[in-house]
Amino acid sequence: MVVYNLYIFNRNGQCLFYREWLRRRQIKMTQEEEFKLMNGFIYSVKSFVQRLTPTDLKDGFVSFKTNCYKLHYYETPTGLKFILNTDNNVDNIRHILHQLYSTIFVNYIVKNPRYSALDIINNDQEIFIEKLDEFISNLSIFSQTNKI
Amino acid sequence: MSRTNVKQNIDTRRVTQELFTLTYGAFVAQILNDYEHVDEVNKQLDKIGYNIGVRLIDDFLARNPTVGRCHDFRETADVLAKQGFKTYLGITPSITNWSPAGDEFSLLLDGNPLTEFVELPDGPGQKLSYNQMICGAIRGALEMVQLEVDCRFVQDQLKGDNTTELRVKFLKKLEDALPVGED
């Protein structure tokens, strides 16, 4: 199992943070465009899922799969969106994304008085990045292939 | 790092109530010294509370993974009183005086830890809304979950009233921002 990359968006659709662990293919657009595309896509899928659901939705949109990767989605009631791409062998990891939010994001970003709720997370948030890497690399879904 | 581990960490790092109460007291007294008008002090306390609220809500949700979006305002009131106040102030206010439309309620604060030992100063100081920070925090926290509310004290034991009553009024539901170019 492989973890590819992570996006964190705030409720205004701004990308607060991006990190990749494995990304072999280069895409032909700027990072800014990529974030915009991702946000717009998530927004559409979310509303699509909500509108067309045949029964009452519990968790809403959780993940989708293509033939080569799986996108996991977790949104907090405060509108923070966590998007993690993995390979196809990964099951539902909603609880892991919640854990990432509650133990890493809240502790090292929200509780940092220097950070304000709408700031983009810069590379100087070293502790956050370090803890995030530690968290991800200790996951069972983060296998050896990632470490090449 | 497991979830229970984090919880333990939080619990062992408690401070005594007196330290908390005195810190808040010293803090309010200092702002009262620094600003000339009591109204301005109330405004500042509200602002500080708001800034706390917008952060606190994330901490609250992190600790209470079962809390999701509320279906109605009554549920919000319940979570606020029974979980929010309980977690951060150690008290559980009672919810009363619902407006007929169900968009406004009162919280009766019993034994507010912030106001222990406090006696308001004479003169203009009597107009000080000592707990205004709580209002700001509620407003900030609810705003982050897309609820715009108005929050104020209508009765205050520090001002000689029988109870301390906090009124929360629902104003509107805030919508998620649309991505650029989407409809």
Added chain:
Amino acid sequence: MSSSGYYFVIVGHADQVVYEIELGGSNGQTTDNRHLNQFIAHAALDLVDEAMWRNTTTYLKQVDKFNEWNVSAYVTAGGLRFLFLYEHLPRSGEDGLKNFLTEVYETYVKLLLNPFYVPDKPIRSAAFDKKIQTIARKWNL
């Protein structure tokens, strides 16, 4: 001071009056004696300061006598002096006086925890007044 009256004063670090109250006695004579009371209390301060270093306790018992008035003192850990002027000990006796002063000290500490009270400034709280009177009644002053 009427024969059954008492005068209680809290003296701050700069020998200023922080709080004073007349207890017991009839109300008619209060204003006449205020200066005299302060004068006696002030005269006793030096003796309090001396006694304070000879004792390890906070309650110093009687430290001074001026004509028919006795002065007992209590010194807090923070260096505040409580003086108590009387002609005769209250009905509750020496112990009653000691308990009175100890309880007043406890009340004072609570006041000190009020963020709006500045140490050494005159105490103007009505609630404090009330509490002192309650304690005084409790110990038959």
